[in-house]
Amino acid sequence: MAKGTFDAAAFYAALNQTREARQLTWKQVAAQAGVSASTLTRMAQGKRPDVDGLAALAAWSSLNADTFVNRGDSDAEPETIAMISTYLRADKHLSADAAHALESIIATSYNQLRKK
Template sequence: MQSTLNTELLSGMLKEKRGNKGLRAVSQEIGGVSASTLSRIEQGKIPDVETFVKICGWLGVSTDTFIIGNSTNKEVSTQEQVVAHLRADRELSKDTSEMLIKMINMAYSSK
């Protein structure tokens, strides 16, 4: 099975976390990733592996979050998928998405 990158989710999460910060400021936060590269990723382009790993680290999510058709045995949990989608949702305010994420995490921790 071939794996592909969910560039829409990656782009959405990058834009959401970046918020009103400029691309150059985020570039400095991440380190080693240019503002022009971040711009291309926000437009749905596929980053190189090193850049992808750095962005996932900055976002605080596993690289598996963005892999479609992952051929490894480790699957992304439903909880991780829901959290990733909430963080990428541009219609929700950051406060709202964080509160929903807390609720989701509480629900999963009590199961």
């Protein structure tokens, strides 16, 4: 099974390009993105951000974090139910409980009807 890795250096370089284009300091980036300055310092030293920091920085910069994931030689497609679950949980019209209930219904039906 292929092991995916996150290219933190490339993500940081893209963040830096965004920062420079917006003519901001790293301190301003931290404030606007809602991350600590130490998160950015650690990234500058080659360390990876935590998942919440990554999400905040990706949202701030409009960078797609998935672009920086190296999947090795894997050509695997995501599981259908996993993708449906992602959409359900992102739907602002559904509560977390409602999304989970729909996910359970769809997963049960899908597993009974899919080709073996």
